[in-house]
Amino acid sequence: MLEVKGLSxxxxxxxxxxxxxxxxxxxxxxxIIGANGAGKTTLLRAISGLVPVRYGEVRYVGQNITNxxxxxxVKMGISHVPxxxxxxxxxxxxxxxxxxxxxxxxxxxxxxxKKDLQMVYDVFPVLEERKDQMAGTLSGGEQQMLAxxxxxxxxxxxxxxxxxxxxxxxxxxxxxxxxxxRLHDEGLTLLLVEQDAQIALSVSDYxxxxxxxxxxxEGEARExxxxxxxxxxxxxxxxxxxxxxxxxxxx
Amino acid sequence: MDFLGNCPQYIANxxxxxxxxxxxxxxxxxxxxxxxxxxxxxxxxxxFGGLLAYTLAASLGLPLPLAIPLALASTAIIxxxxxxxxxxxxxxxxxxVAIIATIGASIFFKSLGRVLWPKEAYKVPEFTAGxxxxxxATVSRQFLxxxxxxxxxxxxxxxxxxxxxxxxxxxxxxxxxxxASLVGINVMRxxxxxxxxxxxxxxxxxxxxxxYASYSMGLFLGVKGFxxxxxxxxxxxxxxxxxxxxxxxxxxxxxxxLTVVLGVSTGYKxxxxxxxxxxxxxxxxxxxxxxxxxxxx
Ligand SMILES: Nc1ncnc2c1ncn2[C@@H]1O[C@H](COP(=O)(O)OP(=O)(O)O)[C@@H](O)[C@H]1O
Ligand SMILES: [Mg+2]
Numbered sequence: 001m002l003e004v005k006g007l008s009x010x011x012x013x014x015x016x017x018x019x020x021x022x023x024x025x026x027x028x029x030x031x032i033i034g035a036n037g038a039g040k041t042t043l044l045r046a047i048s049g050l051v052p053v054r055y056g057e058v059r060y061v062g063q064n065i066t067n068x069x070x071x072x073x074v075k076m077g078i079s080h081v082p083x084x085x086x087x088x089x090x091x092x093x094x095x096x097x098x099x100x101x102x103x104x105x106x107x108x109x110x111x112x113x114k115k116d117l118q119m120v121y122d123v124f125p126v127l128e129e130r131k132d133q134m135a136g137t138l139s140g141g142e143q144q145m146l147a148x149x150x151x152x153x154x155x156x157x158x159x160x161x162x163x164x165x166x167x168x169x170x171x172x173x174x175x176x177x178x179x180x181x182r183l184h185d186e187g188l189t190l191l192l193v194e195q196d197a198q199i200a201l202s203v204s205d206y207x208x209x210x211x212x213x214x215x216x217x218e219g220e221a222r223e224x225x226x227x228x229x230x231x232x233x234x235x236x237x238x239x240x241x242x243x244x245x246x247x248x249x250x251x
Numbered sequence: 252m253d254f255l256g257n258c259p260q261y262i263a264n265x266x267x268x269x270x271x272x273x274x275x276x277x278x279x280x281x282x283x284x285x286x287x288x289x290x291x292x293x294x295x296x297x298x299f300g301g302l303l304a305y306t307l308a309a310s311l312g313l314p315l316p317l318a319i320p321l322a323l324a325s326t327a328i329i330x331x332x333x334x335x336x337x338x339x340x341x342x343x344x345x346x347x348v349a350i351i352a353t354i355g356a357s358i359f360f361k362s363l364g365r366v367l368w369p370k371e372a373y374k375v376p377e378f379t380a381g382x383x384x385x386x387x388a389t390v391s392r393q394f395l396x397x398x399x400x401x402x403x404x405x406x407x408x409x410x411x412x413x414x415x416x417x418x419x420x421x422x423x424x425x426x427x428x429x430x431a432s433l434v435g436i437n438v439m440r441x442x443x444x445x446x447x448x449x450x451x452x453x454x455x456x457x458x459x460x461x462x463y464a465s466y467s468m469g470l471f472l473g474v475k476g477f478x479x480x481x482x483x484x485x486x487x488x489x490x491x492x493x494x495x496x497x498x499x500x501x502x503x504x505x506x507x508x509l510t511v512v513l514g515v516s517t518g519y520k521x522x523x524x525x526x527x528x529x530x531x532x533x534x535x536x537x538x539x540x541x542x543x544x545x546x547x548x
Contacts (some may be wrong), residue, residue, distance in 0.1 A: 048433070050429075050432065050433075069437070070432045070433065071435040071437045074434065074435035075435060082429070082430065086429060086430040087427075088422075088423050088426045088430060089427070090429055091419070091423065093425060098416075099419060099436075100434050102416070102436055103435040106416065149435075150434060153357075154434065154435060241483075
């Protein structure tokens with residue numbers, strides 16, 4: 001469904017992505033794990049058209065979408081749940097969700113938008129309870145649900161998720177991943193970025209390991225989980241910091 | 252004459268000026284909200300509105316119901332051109348560069364105005380001539396237009412930003428531009444719309460601010476509108492209303508008090524805006540209706 005080939009992206013002269021290859025197959029959950037600063041966020045942003053691609057290409061269902069404007073990429077069916085949630089904090093929860101459907105014509109698909117709104121409320125009932133609250137008043141977990149719900153409102157076929165577990169309590173993380181699993185069962189393709197390798201790989205079909213702007217490893221998720229180097233490097237905070245001490249101290 | 256006896260007249264004049272300031276302040280707010288820049292050419296939109304109305308109605312003799320919308324539409328087009336030719340190309344350069352560019356645009360517009368309309372003042376036709384006597388005050392009939400059109404504009408702007416899809420999208424840009432582009436909002440398109448809207452509001456302010464218009468009026472109205480926007484709380488529609496009314500009233504009441512009660516000369520009217528601006532920036536930098544902390548993610 002999504003193919004990334006030889007992708008390089010720069011911040012000024014700093015090469016944040018170096019010839020990255022990636023394949024997210026339709027109907028699968030694909031995960032990219034890697035420590036802070038590895039380039040995971042940059043990769044998702046490059047796919048979404050938010051960071052310019054210098055070399056290489058991004059293909060989505062056979063079409064070249066490299067460096068298209070973000071709104072065109074959303075229109076083609078790729079939705080991005082950003083790192084840090086980025087909800088519209090001083091707007092109502094329901095307005096946040098409806099803005100997710102911004103590119104869909106209300107005249108042509110107003111009924112469908114309503115149905116999708118209800119679908120989001122079914123997946124995340126707490127959002128319906130709080131639909132008239134300002135999004136900024138929600139808890140971290142609720143904001144994450146809102147960010148996912150907002151992304152779903154564009155009716156994507158591919159959902160990009162950037163560290164949905166960040167800063168959340170284990171129970172909340174479990175809830176969110178259960179919802180992701182459910183969305184996947186309903187036919188959505190997911191490309192997930194995580195630092196928490198354990199939970200990410202355990203729901204995924206396929207995994208990549210990223211470090212210093214490059215893909216270092218890939219394989220079936222179950223198989224990656226079993227590998228010794230993954231266990232030692234990415235399953236446990238201390239190991240991660242020890243490994244990334246040289247270049248992982250930047251935010 | 253005693254000060255209290257004059258008060259109704261001060262208040263009437265203050266409200267009339269305040270309405271103009273509100274319109275200009277809303278222009279500052281709209282552009283600030285969707286682009287993050289302060290458009291220092293906002294006052295020149297007023298100049299174009301007033302002078303184009305003069306040309307269309309007084310020189311070319313078009314009837315007012317035709318001349319006014321045409322003047323507004325032309326001003327809106329000037330706003331659009333400014334956005335496409337100046338702000339859009341600078342979109343990656345950062346807000347500060349764009350703000351400095353708007354100062355350049357302001358100087359350019361003023362020079363252009365001076366070339367096209369060289370006289371010191373042009374008489375813009377009032378919508379309806381004549382005066383009305385109220386208890387304790389006399390106001391021009393134009394005042395009723397100013398008042399009515401300002402209420403209408405404020406209501407329209409409020410409804411647009413809170414109850415239409417395009418308006419909510421523009422608000423989304425102001426709350427979180429990054430997230431706005433994530434949901435597929437064309438952020439630069441919203442920047443264009445904001446300049447169109449701000450230019451039309453400025454143009455309206457300039458042409459109802461009868462009876463005179465000139466190439467130099469932009470600075471004056473720009474400063475007053477900017478002060479009102481900041482005093483009320485930058486980016487906030489009701490802040491613009493509050494700031495405009497407060498500034499308009501204080502500009503009449505303070506010099507009135509100084510003259511009548513203390514016998515000091517009245518040359519201080521324009522200093523009121525400066526003092527108010529400084530006082531607010533020192534005591535309550537987020538403005539009267541501002542939300543305390545600026546939210547950022
Ligand atoms: N806006 C930016 N400007 C400059 N450098 C950046 C910017 N964003 C990220 N970087 C750098 O790019 C590298 C990759 O960052 P990022 O993609 O955020 O990694 P991750 O999401 O894996 O933590 C890091 O070294 C980071 O410091
Ligand atoms: Mg990241």
